[in-house]
Amino acid sequence: MTESRERHVPASLVWGLGMFAVLVAIAIMAPVFLSDAANTLSSESRAEPSATHWFGTDDLGRDIIARTLVAARLTMLMSLGATLLSVVLGVLIGGMVWVGPRWLRETTLRIVDSTVAFPALVLALVIAAILGPSASSAVIAIGVAGIPSFARITSNMVAPVMGRDFMSTSRLLGVPPWQLFARHLLPNIGGPLLVLIASSFALSLLEISSLSFVGLGVQSPDYDWGRLLNEGLPAIYSQPLQVLAPSFMLIFAGVAAMLTGDGLAQRFDPWGTQPAAHRSPNRVIARNGNQTASLVEVKCLRVTAANGTELVRGIDLDIASGEILGLVGESGSGKSMTAMALAQLSPDSVTTEADVMRIGDIDVLSFRNRARLAREIGLVYQDPGTTFNPALRMGTQVTEVARVHMGLSRRKARQVLVDGLRDMRMRNPESVMQQHPFQLSGGMLQRAIIAASLVTEPRLIIADEPTTALDVTVQADVLRQFKKINEDNGTAILFISHDIAVVQALCDRVLVMKNGEVIERLTGDELSKGKVSHQYTRELLAATPKFDVALDRRSSKGGGA
């Protein structure tokens, strides 16, 4: 969801572009005013810094600062030439491959990929070797050497835009390729592209200077910063300022590039703009020690986002042993926040407060015994695709609690989990343990995490939208598993869902949430019978499509799917 929302421009981008502006100003002004001082030979060879020569003079008595500043123009012009070369050809290749046929794209990008592997400088050396050392060959060398990576990056930026629905919709509507490119493609990569050009400009500046520095770029009597550094090196003992001045300018350009690149990342990276959380630890306002029959007791739970928005506004809930409590509501109602607060897994950016938050004898807000928390609470999450660590094998992950907190050996833990998976009626649990999450379907992953959460025989399972990402037939099966666990082991379940039909089928009691508050408390029976009093609950029920077809029992005996 990269929206063109008016985000603030990051400070680093402002600074980076500001530093570029300074460089451009120097490049324009310095040769006009300082050429004489920079090029006039004098007898003051390698003079110390003085009022007339702030950085002293070089071996031929020329002012070091003047030469450094005057060199800015040639350095910048050469970098500009090289950047234009890489940008124009790079963007053309990287963008056009998407307009052409697939085989052309595959071939071109394979070739581009195989050249990106080489250091740009090696390509530059080859070109310098062909053309002979000179300023223009350095420009062409660095420019051409930059084409492959620019083509790659452009193509990488175009790819996600191509995959979005509006591109195919426009194409279907008959928008011709050129309009497609100018109207949709370019504006969608334009921002990042511009900033990329700025940072690639500074990088070519450093690379061209490095060619001049080793003697393959600008030749005497012309000079750029690289050449100045090269000329200063033999005198490094007697006149260190002669290398420091161009070094400073090169670092200045490097920092400008870095800041600009950074600004790009922040401007277009969703993580970069996340507000910093104002941290305040979870607080217990008042203790309420009386132990009632309920397994879970939560009083006045408040969850506040970093920007001060109240996500959960002081709700109470309790769950009896062996009870299935449903929490139902639409997106943004605060139901998941409630569940994660109870599990002590709230994201870093929110603050959780409660008068009482207790699971059994555990005071969740202050309890720090990891092992007991892990054993008492089983957790099942919404999106099985992101719940598992993509880099680890299933076995490592599902046996973790058993190994870390129950002290089981690797082999024993594995055996327990294989049995657990088999109980969840998974085929080939042994091979599932060997696989990586991306090799399994959502239903299999969800069954695996349920099996893993059962190992410790927890007293409570917190399930946050556990069936939302699943197909109906798989959902039905997973719901049956929950019911079975509840009946067989007496495990209490906090079941969060947006689907009122699912909740009413499974839960003993249901809390309806809206805008961070519980607006109605019902039994599952009342909900099924439509005995609701709050207007919102009624609307929610009315909006939920009914599926009240009566299966003809006599039919469908013979047909096999």
Added chain:
Amino acid sequence: MSQPRPNSKAPTRRIRGWRDFFRSPWGGFAVRRVGGLILSISFLIILTFAIVPLIPGDPAIAILGPGATAESIALMREKLNLDTPLVQQFGTYLQGLSSFDLGTSFHYQTPVLSTIFTKLPYTATIAFGSIAVVLVVAIPLGMAVGVLTRGGRRPVIGTAFGAIAGFLASFPAYVAATILILVFAIWLKVLPPGGSAGPTTFVLPIAALALGPTFAVARVVRQETYGVLQQDFVRTARGHRISNSRLYIRHALPNLMASTLTLTGLILSGLLGGAIIIETVFSLPGLGLEVVQAIIYRDFPVIRGIVLTIGLIAIFINLLIDVVLGLIDPRTLGASSHD
């Protein structure tokens, strides 16, 4: 999203025969990677070959200078095989390569291969030495800062690290080298400024070469750590109530390695380029200094040989990174199809 991935299930089955091997992730990876390898090496060979034919005008005159006699030009043309058709020139070049014959240096009149063998150790030492320094320093540093500043905590550390690392990351190697010589060799006099006498001579080149990339990689690692710690599976791991060290090392590290290494690969090839340049600063008799001299003297057999060698090292580094990536995160083995 709904793209079919029929080969993603393969590792469960036992691999029987070549067909299954090619359909398994590592098999598919091998096929693609060998294909890429062949493409990269072919590109390198064609590139190095093309140097001479692409020289504007008559290469022989370009090499010998405008004052050369007709006789010496004819001799040079013969040496470079310029009188035969292009295809045949290429054939001769390939033939030479296949028997590890890179020709004879114009300048030294010695075989190019022996030049490369005497120069390679210096370049390899500073290149791989600084790669090692980059990885050993940057990953723990970046992770530590990423963990300390997760979820917007300790904003002071975050900002300070951002500024300092950003500043140091933008030091070009040759500028860093110049400044390190000034400080450590000339003012403090603790390390030699250059030459090739003993292991201490490598300290400054490796430091100069590693400085920028170390902080560039540390910044990447920090950013990745920051991102990984916000993902769902980290919450799952927290739900397992494991210790923080286990959370960061067992769960977060492998995930940030994938994206880190991909970027690191590019940074490391850039580092190889820097190695060529800074040899000049330290008068280190490696491939870089040699190739620069060769370009100035227009000693094409040497240029070809050294570009070929450096190119092969770059290809090797990239291959290594891809294999390590595959071991850490098997998803990267999947086809990177361009659509």
Added chain:
Amino acid sequence: MAGRTAPILAVKNLTVTLGHGIQTARVLHDVSLSVDAGMTLGIVGESGSGKSTIAKTLVGLHRPDAGLMVFDGINLGGASRRERASVRRRIQLIPQDPYSSLDPHLTIGQTLAEAIDPIRARVSRHKAEIDAALAAVALDPSVASKYPFEFSGGQRQRIAIARALIVRPDVIIADEVTSALDVSTQAEILSLLRDLKHGLNLTVIFISHNLAVVNQICEEVVVILHGEVVEHGRVRDVFSNPQRDYTRRLIESVPGGRQFSLVSREDSQDVIKSAVERET
């Protein structure tokens, strides 16, 4: 809906293969279906069944390996490029994800103008049509000068519907248009679709994984499994008297449905088997 009219859109023995190289997979196999003018046809199936591929193939985003697609008497396979282009505009697809279907850099007006005139896309020239299309989906004309990020998912879906309608199509294909929405928003979009269908005499192909929704707004239904048509008929007949075990299992899985039960059934082993088979 008494007398059989000729179907406005018919598909016969459609086979589609996607992917390339060793990743090729046959996604649709021998699919035949048809929809009469003015009807609402539901296509139900689970994820990976190929139901979205049918939509994409019908509008021309995928090229079928084999099979016949006939729209209003025109064979889409044999039609000339120009004929095909004009026919394409008469079949409009509303994509699933309202966040991906609108270009964030264009105003709503520009998006709609592009649908009318793909080449110039001038808003001022088509003001009246744009206002009318927005009014049809119950949005204010002032919306035209805003950008997509200013709208919620449900509003975006309305805009996507307006874009489909502005071309005056005969058939609209709605591909999981409500699956990203909350139930109350879903209800609004469904009633909008139903009103539009009656008001404009549209033919609607409604693709969904949600049987309850299909049951509510469709007249006919096609059940897809593994890229094949399992069942095809009137919604009432198929849902009350399924001929295939798979359809029956789907119906029994709908939570809140009359057939739904949390008691573990003996044959749910088969459910898993079929789920596992689908994955391997």
